[in-house]
Amino acid sequence: xxxxxxxxxxxxxxxxxxxxxxxxxxxxxxxxxxxxxxxxxxxxxxxxxxxxxxxxxxxxxxxxxxxxxxxxxxxxxxxxxxxxxxxxxxxxxxxxxxxxxxxxxxxxxxxxxxxxxxxxxxxxxxxxxxxxxxxxxxxxxxxxxxxxxxxxxxxxxxxxxxxxxxxxxxxxxxxxxxxxxxxxxxxxxxxxxxxxxxxxxxxxxxxxxxxxxxxxxxxxxxxxxxxxxxxxxxxxxxxxxxxxxxxxxxxxxxxx
Amino acid sequence: xxxxxxxxxxxxxxxxxxxxxxxxxxxxxxxxxxxxxxxxxxxxxxxxxxxxxxxxxxxxxxxxxxxxxxxxxxxxxxxxxxxxxxxxxxxxxxxxxxxxxxxxxxxxxxxxxxxxxxxxxxxxxxxxxxxxxxxxxxxxxxxxxxxxxxxxxx
Numbered sequence: 001x002x003x004x005x006x007x008x009x010x011x012x013x014x015x016x017x018x019x020x021x022x023x024x025x026x027x028x029x030x031x032x033x034x035x036x037x038x039x040x041x042x043x044x045x046x047x048x049x050x051x052x053x054x055x056x057x058x059x060x061x062x063x064x065x066x067x068x069x070x071x072x073x074x075x076x077x078x079x080x081x082x083x084x085x086x087x088x089x090x091x092x093x094x095x096x097x098x099x100x101x102x103x104x105x106x107x108x109x110x111x112x113x114x115x116x117x118x119x120x121x122x123x124x125x126x127x128x129x130x131x132x133x134x135x136x137x138x139x140x141x142x143x144x145x146x147x148x149x150x151x152x153x154x155x156x157x158x159x160x161x162x163x164x165x166x167x168x169x170x171x172x173x174x175x176x177x178x179x180x181x182x183x184x185x186x187x188x189x190x191x192x193x194x195x196x197x198x199x200x201x202x203x204x205x206x207x208x209x210x211x212x213x214x215x216x217x218x219x220x221x222x223x224x225x226x227x228x229x230x231x232x233x234x235x236x237x238x239x240x241x242x243x244x245x246x247x248x249x250x251x252x253x254x255x256x
Numbered sequence: 257x258x259x260x261x262x263x264x265x266x267x268x269x270x271x272x273x274x275x276x277x278x279x280x281x282x283x284x285x286x287x288x289x290x291x292x293x294x295x296x297x298x299x300x301x302x303x304x305x306x307x308x309x310x311x312x313x314x315x316x317x318x319x320x321x322x323x324x325x326x327x328x329x330x331x332x333x334x335x336x337x338x339x340x341x342x343x344x345x346x347x348x349x350x351x352x353x354x355x356x357x358x359x360x361x362x363x364x365x366x367x368x369x370x371x372x373x374x375x376x377x378x379x380x381x382x383x384x385x386x387x388x389x390x391x392x393x394x395x396x397x398x399x400x401x402x403x404x405x406x407x408x409x410x
Contacts (some may be wrong), residue, residue: 050355098323168338171337175337176344177339178313178316178334178337178338179344180311181312181316182308182309182311182312182341182342182345183308185308185311185312186301186305186308186309187305188307189307190300193300193304240297240301
């Protein structure tokens with residue numbers, strides 16, 4: 001991140017022209033305009049393609065040999081598989097198994113997306129709420145559809161808390177409904193906000209390094225610590241997104 | 257040819273596998289506390305849940321107001337309902353975090369027992385943990401099978 005900032009700071013003149021939000025700007029690489037739709041292939045799309053390529057390479061190349069005793073790369077691939085399999089089994093039970101491919105894709109896409117965003121000069125596509133909300137909406141609509149497919153109209157009982165007096169039901173159902181509708185929003189918001197704040201913070205702090213001259217070692221030390229924290233947050237947020245999806249899936253499968 | 261008197265090597269294999277599997281599940285539950293021990297993650301989760309429920313309430317209020325021309329009454333109503341939903345979310349998340357913490361503590365106690373080489377005590381603490389789980393009764397907790405160490409958190 002520091003290298004990336006140094007060039008930008010130089011461009012802005014004297015380091016004061018630093019733009020912490022510049023890193024989130026979309027720039028079309030291949031402009032595509034169909035009617036009123038802007039379908040350009042942007043830097044965000046490019047890094048999504050790179051993420052998919054990394055995941056495919058990690059999953060397919062080392063496991064080609066199907067070694068009984070895995071090498072390092074195969075062990076990494078198997079570990080990723082096991083993390084997701086355990087997560088799904090622990091939170092959604094046996095019936096959740098059939099949704100494993102989706103959860104695995106979701107988790108690995110977010111994990112690689114978050115981690116590659118920490119490479120200086122890269123683009124973090126998870127720092128855009130459009131991306132995270134689209135993923136959260138897929139999870140939300142999918143789990144709701146599964147819930148109705150499994151329980152039919154009985155899934156509506158999900159919104160009526162058990163044991164509540166009947167006169168309070170209209171109020172409680174409304175509150176439960178809002179609470180349910182807030183799930184995709186909070187899912188999207190959490191990932192997006194974590195990524196946005198982390199990267200903006202890193203860049204702002206990096207600006208101080210050059211402005212403060214010799215005293216810049218203080219923010220530099222902070223940068224090192226925060227970069228380590230960002231690695232943790234990148235992994236943690238991908239994990240949280242995936243596990244909350246599993247829990248919503250569990251709610252849809254088993255109600256409560 | 258295998259000696260008929262010698263016990264088959266496959267005898268008790270199922271039990272050995274089950275024992276290993278259980279030990280592994282316990283280890284995993286202990287090691288995967290990445291999410292639950294992160295106070296920062298939990299704080300952010302609660303914050304986003306507060307904000308998002310309120311935002312959804314306000315959005316519903318605004319949309320219904322423009323649709324039914326009742327401004328500002330539905331906005332006010334749904335703002336309050338959104339705040340109530342936010343509090344519901346908050347309490348639910350806090351309860352889950354509490355349950356996870358209690359489970360972790362029970363598991364840590366169980367691990368100590370195992371380290372003493374006292375299998376019986378270990379079994380007892382595990383039973384305690386199992387007894388404890390239904391009591392924590394948050395809504396995602398029921399119907400969840402098996403060792404529930406590393407679920408939901410943030």
